Structure formats: C-alpha cells, structure tokens
Amino acid sequence: MNEILRVEGLSKTFKLSRKQQKIERTARKEIVAVNNLSFTANQGEIFGLLGPNGAGKTTTLRMLATLIRPDSGDAFLDGCSIVSQPEGVRAKIGFLTSELKLEDFFTPNYLFDFFSQLHHVDEAVSRERKRQMFSRFGIDRFAEVKVANLSTGMKQKLSLVISLVHDPDIIIFDEPTNGLDVLTARTVTDYLQELRERGKTIILSTHIFSLVERLCDRVGIIIDGRMINCGTLEEVCGGMTLEDRFFEIYKEVKGGEE
Amino acid sequence: MKSNTWTIIKKEFARFFGDRQLLFTAVILPGLLIYILYTILGSGINKMATDGMDDMVVVRIENLPENVAPLMESMPSIEVMQQPFSQEDINLLEDKGLNMVLMRFPEAFDSIVAVYDSQSGESAPNVEIYYNSANNASARVYHLLEGSLSAYEDQLSNRFDINRSDAEEAQFDMANTDDVVGGILSKLIPMLILMMIFSGVMAIAPSAIAGEKERGTIATLLVTPMKRNELALGKVVSLSGMALLSGVSSFIGIALGLPKMIQADMAGVDLGLHYTVSDYVVLLITILATVLIMASMVSILSALAKDVKNAGTMIVPFMLVMMLCGLMPMFQSGTSESLTAYLIPFFNSIQVMTSVFAHEMKWMPVIVTLAANIAYTGIAVWVLTRLFNNEKVMFSK
Numbered sequence: 332m333n334e335i336l337r338v339e340g341l342s343k344t345f346k347l348s349r350k351q352q353k354i355e356r357t358a359r360k361e362i363v364a365v366n367n368l369s370f371t372a373n374q375g376e377i378f379g380l381l382g383p384n385g386a387g388k389t390t391t392l393r394m395l396a397t398l399i400r401p402d403s404g405d406a407f408l409d410g411c412s413i414v415s416q417p418e419g420v421r422a423k424i425g426f427l428t429s430e431l432k433l434e435d436f437f438t439p440n441y442l443f444d445f446f447s448q449l450h451h452v453d454e455a456v457s458r459e460r461k462r463q464m465f466s467r468f469g470i471d472r473f474a475e476v477k478v479a480n481l482s483t484g485m486k487q488k489l490s491l492v493i494s495l496v497h498d499p500d501i502i503i504f505d506e507p508t509n510g511l512d513v514l515t516a517r518t519v520t521d522y523l524q525e526l527r528e529r530g531k532t533i534i535l536s537t538h539i540f541s542l543v544e545r546l547c548d549r550v551g552i553i554i555d556g557r558m559i560n561c562g563t564l565e566e567v568c569g570g571m572t573l574e575d576r577f578f579e580i581y582k583e584v585k586g587g588e589e
Numbered sequence: 590m591k592s593n594t595w596t597i598i599k600k601e602f603a604r605f606f607g608d609r610q611l612l613f614t615a616v617i618l619p620g621l622l623i624y625i626l627y628t629i630l631g632s633g634i635n636k637m638a639t640d641g642m643d644d645m646v647v648v649r650i651e652n653l654p655e656n657v658a659p660l661m662e663s664m665p666s667i668e669v670m671q672q673p674f675s676q677e678d679i680n681l682l683e684d685k686g687l688n689m690v691l692m693r694f695p696e697a698f699d700s701i702v703a704v705y706d707s708q709s710g711e712s713a714p715n716v717e718i719y720y721n722s723a724n725n726a727s728a729r730v731y732h733l734l735e736g737s738l739s740a741y742e743d744q745l746s747n748r749f750d751i752n753r754s755d756a757e758e759a760q761f762d763m764a765n766t767d768d769v770v771g772g773i774l775s776k777l778i779p780m781l782i783l784m785m786i787f788s789g790v791m792a793i794a795p796s797a798i799a800g801e802k803e804r805g806t807i808a809t810l811l812v813t814p815m816k817r818n819e820l821a822l823g824k825v826v827s828l829s830g831m832a833l834l835s836g837v838s839s840f841i842g843i844a845l846g847l848p849k850m851i852q853a854d855m856a857g858v859d860l861g862l863h864y865t866v867s868d869y870v871v872l873l874i875t876i877l878a879t880v881l882i883m884a885s886m887v888s889i890l891s892a893l894a895k896d897v898k899n900a901g902t903m904i905v906p907f908m909l910v911m912m913l914c915g916l917m918p919m920f921q922s923g924t925s926e927s928l929t930a931y932l933i934p935f936f937n938s939i940q941v942m943t944s945v946f947a948h949e950m951k952w953m954p955v956i957v958t959l960a961a962n963i964a965y966t967g968i969a970v971w972v973l974t975r976l977f978n979n980e981k982v983m984f985s986k
Contacts, residue, residue: 396812398983431805431808431812432809435804436608
C-alpha cells in the first residue's frame with residue numbers, strides 16, 4: 332500500500348492564560364497538547380486516532396489541516412509539508428470538524444459553488460458533483476433554502492458535502508459522528524466506507540470504540556499527546572476487545588488512575 | 590484560474606446585497622436618517638427663530654423722553670404705554686407667556702443727555718429695559734429697542750462713518766462668492782466625508798471579520814487552499830466598496846438635507862459651488878484611497894477582536910483619532926505646506942479635501958497623499974494576512 336501521510340515528531344504546546352489556569356486548576360503556565368507524535372497512514376485506509384478528551388487528537392488534526400502550526404516536527408500529506416507548503420496541503424485535504432461552520436445567510440447551492448471556486452474545481456465537474464452529492468445526502472430538496480433554516484442534521488450533512496467539494500484524496504474528520512442523530516451518523520459512516528472503497532484515505536479522531544472497530548483499518552491510541560500504540564486492530568488489541576485493550580494501556584500510562 | 594480574491598469579493602457583496610436588513614442599515618438608513626434629522630432640525634430652528642415674531646408686545650415706558658418718542662412710534666407690533674412701574678411689575682415678567690417689555694428712562698433724559706460730557710468721568714445716564722428672553726416676542730422687542738437706542742446714541746455723537754455705501758455699487762469686501770463658500774465648505778465637508786465613510790466601514794467591517802470569527806465561519810475559509818493574503822485583500826476591497834456605498838448614501842442625505850436645515854432654496858440660490866473637473870477627480874480619488882486605508886485598518890482591529898461587540902469597543906479610540914484629524918481644518922488657516930505632513934494617514938486626506946474645497950489644490954500634496962495611503966493599505970493588508978495566519982488571533986476565545 333502507498334504511504335500517503337507521514338507524521339514526524341509533531342509537538343504542540345499551548346500557553347495557559349491566568350483564566351485558563353483557574354479553569355484547569357493548575358499553576359502550570361503551559362500545557363503540552365501533542366508530544367513528539369509520529370505515525371503513517373496508507374492510501375485507501377481509514378486511520379483512527381483514539382483517545383480520551385484532552386489527549387491531543389483535535390490538536391493533531393488541526394495541525395494536519397494547517398489551521399495551527401506545530402512547534403516542532405512536520406507532517407507530509409501526499410508529499411506536501413504542513414510547515415512549508417500549507418496551501419498545497421489544504422488543496423489535497425478535506426477537513427471537517429464541528430468547529431467549522433457555514434454562513435447561515437447562504438443556501439447550500441451558493442455555498443457549494445463558492446467553495447468549488449475557492450478550490451478551483453472546473454465548473455462542469457462541480458455541477459455534476461453537486462448533483463450527485465446533494466442527491467446522495469438528500470440536500471437537493473433544500474438546495475435553495477438558507478442554511479439558517481435547515482435542520483441540524485441537514486446542516487451537518489451539508490458541512491460534510493462542502494468539505495468534499497474538491498474530491499480530496501485525504502479526508503480528515505474530527506469526531507465525525509459527534510452530536511449527530513443516529514440516522515445522520517449512519518449516513519456519514521456509510522459514506523466514509525464508500526470513500527475508502529474509492530481509494531480515499533480517511534484520518535478520523537474519536538473516543539467511540541465501536542466506531543473504530545466498525546470503520547478503521549488501523550488505529551493509533553493517543554494519551555497525553557503521545558502515541559502509545561499504533562497498528563492494525565489485531566496488532567493493537569492482541570485478541571482483546573478494543574475497549575479492554577484501551578483501558579489496559581490507559582492504566583499502564585496513567586499508573587492506575589482513571 | 591479565477592482569482593480567489595475576486596471570489597471572496599463576490600461572496601461579500603452577495604451577502605451584503607442579499608441581506609435586506611444589512612442593506613437597509615448600511616446604505617439606506619444613513620442617508621435617510623441624515624435627511625430626516627436635518628429636516629427636523631431645520632424646521633425646529635426655523636420655528637424657534639420665527640415663533641412670536643408677529644405677536645403684539647406691550648412696551649410700558651416710564652419717563653418716555655420727547656426725543657425718543659418718535660422712535661417708538663415707528664416700531665412694528667408694539668403697543669406703547671406710558672406708565673411708571675414697580676418691582677412687582679418687573680417680577681410679573683418671569684411669566685414667559687407675557688408679551689411685555691418694561692423700559693425706564695431717567696427723569697429729564699433729554700436734557701441730561703444734552704449736557705453729558707463723556708470725558709467727565711461721571712456715569713452716563715442709564716436706560717433700564719426689562720424683558721424675558723424665553724419669550725420670543727419679548728426678546729425680539731428688546732433687541733429692537735436696544736438697536737434703536739444705540740443708533741440714536743450714535744446719531745447724537747456722530748464723528749465719522751466706516752464703509753458708508755452712498756454709491757449703489759460700493760463694494761468693500763473683495764472676497765468672491767467662491768472663496769467665501771469654499772472657505773466654509775473646506776472646514777466642514779472634509780470632516781463630514783470622513784465621518785460618513787467611517788460610519789459605513791463601522792456598519793460592515795466588524796460583522797465581516799469579527800462576526801465570521803464569532804460564528805466560526807472564518808475557519809471554514811481558512812482550510813481552503815486560498816492564500817491568506819487573497820482572503821485579506823478580498824475582505825478589504827469588498828468592505829471598501831460597501832463603505833463607499835454607505836458613504837454615498839450619507840452624502841446624498843447631506844446634500845438633500847443641508848438646504849432644509851439652512852432653509853436655502855437650492856433652485857434659487859447660487860451657493861458658489863464652482864469646482865473644476867480635476868477638483869472632482871482629486872476628491873473622488875482621495876475618498877477612494879481614504880476608504881481603502883480606513884477599511885483595512887478597521888479590518889485589522891476587527892480581526893484582533895474576539896467578537897463583534899469587542900470589535901466595536903476596540904474601534905472607538907481609532908474613531909476619536911480620526912475625528913481629531915477631521916476637526917483640524919477648523920483650527921488652521923489654509924493647509925499644511927510641509928509635504929511630510931501628507932504622509933500622516935487621514936490627516937493627509939483631510940488636508941487634500943480641504944485644499945480642494947478652498948480652491949487651493951496643489952498636485953504634489955495630492956500625489957504624496959495617494960502614494961502614502963496606497964502604501965499604508967498595502968502594509969495593512971500584509972498585517973491582516975499575518976493575523977489570518979495567526980492561530981492565537983483567529984482561534985482565541
């Protein structure tokens with residue numbers, strides 16, 4: 332399999348403001364979110380970053396999406412460096428997180444065209460892709476309805492569609508089913524599998540074991556910003572369930588505290 | 590390949606023209622409000638000025654001198670009563686609804702005045718006039734009486750005249766209408782233009798950048814392959830265009846409302862607005878350059894702000910500095926001679942606009958101003974690009 336993503340020693344530290352220190356109840360002036368993280372992902376696979384809240388999953392994905400810069404280390408997506416070629420990286424990826432919002436004022440039709448233009452997608456190709464994706468996600472009936480008037484589920488489906496307007500080879504999803512109702516969640520996970528079948532690489536973060544077991548070809552367990560274990564499900568679990576194996580690892584790392 | 594900057598500009602304009610509420614607030618409302626405000630102010634001032642002007646006023650006079658009596662007879666809308674009055678009568682004037690003036694001459698006023706020597710060191714005979722300035726009719730008659738008596742006093746000791754216009758065409762003030770009107774306009778209009786542009790920028794910029802941060806939509810743009818400088822330039826240019834529209838609306842409001850306020854009939858009065866094509870071109874280019882630099886600076890503040898409310902607070906000091914620049918022409922005669930002064934943003938625009946309105950425009954300051962403002966806009970776009978690249982600025986909560 333072709334390696335399409337290589338992460339090499341990524342690290343990120345955030346300074347804590349006094350307000351954050353109070354909230355976190357800590358005297359530390361900074362927090363290490365990601366600590367010398369390395370892993371690879373191959374073309375046509377779904378790679379899951381599994382970890383508890385605050386493990387550094389989202390920070391890692393945001394660095395891969397070039398929204399934030401690493402303090403040290405680098406990552407290469409299809410040969411493009413996130414440090415020195417951020418625009419090249421952004422052209423190759425589709426990034427979706429619940430933090431990314433769409434302007435309420437516009438319609439799905441307008442937004443699809445707008446983001447297609449920003450990705451320089453050919454007009455005819457964009458039109459056909461829009462038709463297919465809107466139909467696939469049931470957005471076609473709401474194509475001229477302002478985002479503000481769409482249901483939450485429909486907004487999330489639209490966000491997914493918009494992140495894929497340019498048919499990227501690498502798709503990065505932060506907690507892809509978070510906050511979705513069961514029907515929308517199922518639509519999204521089915522679509523992720525469909526994308527894998529089409530040879531796309533998907534990097535997702537989650538803390539849901541069942542999602543990893545059902546979708547991921549390989550998984551990386553991340554705790555306190557460090558990659559603790561990485562490999563295929565069989566390699567990581569060693570005959571145990573993922574949940575049991577995760578808690579075993581977690582206890583080893585944290586010394587018994589849960 | 591289509592430019593991403595142009596895509597951003599189109600999107601911002603689609604948002605602007607598609608949002609009726611925003612369009613109404615930013616384009617229609619400023620002009621409409623200025624027109625209504627000026628019209629109401631004008632009619633209010635006019636009413637205050639004319640109220641009670643034709644009302645009959647009783648002038649009660651104690652010791653009316655023979656020589657003064659004919660003056661009283663010639664005054665319109667007054668009824669003269671020769672009658673002494675007391676302090677109680679004076680206190681009655683506190684009622685502002687009473688159309689009355691009380692006037693007391695010293696006894697034998699005519700003969701005292703006839704022998705009075707101003708060099709003697711003695712106090713001159715004093716005429717007391719009691720009135721109520723809150724009553725327009727009473728105030729009008731007071732000024733009439735004071736004016737008439739002053740004229741009578743001048744007549745008694747006339748030694749020489751100044752600028753007596755015996756000849757019909759005598760002209761002593763050699764200023765032409767253009768200079769007079771230009772002088773007035775050059776002190777007022779540049780500040781008004783600056784404030785109009787600023788109000789336009791303020792109506793749009795915080796929502797376009799701080800608002801996008803607040804709503805989380807800026808991050809969606811930042812994960813596209815678009816370069817940050819394309820995003821910055823797209824924002825600045827589109828905001829400038831919208832601000833210009835808002836400024837034009839305010840300008841139309843002022844143009845239509847000002848005559849209402851000053852009660853001048855545009856059709857019948859020559860306001861002396863005699864400007865050349867190059868004056869108008871310089872004015873337009875200066876306004877455009879000012880809009881660009883203002884939009885880019887407000888965009889920077891808006892990008893630094895956490896949300897729209899915070900942006901409003903951060904922009905206030907900037908607004909005060911600009912108002913100060915706008916007030917400068919009122920405290921200086923002419924415009925700055927030093928070319929270095931034209932490197933100061935906003936102050937330079939004000940100086941150029943002042944020179945245009947005062948018919949004193951010179952090309953070198955205009956060129957320096959335009960070059961400086963375009964350079965500053967370039968720097969501001971660069972700073973904005975850096976801010977769009979700064980994760981702390983873009984994603985801080």
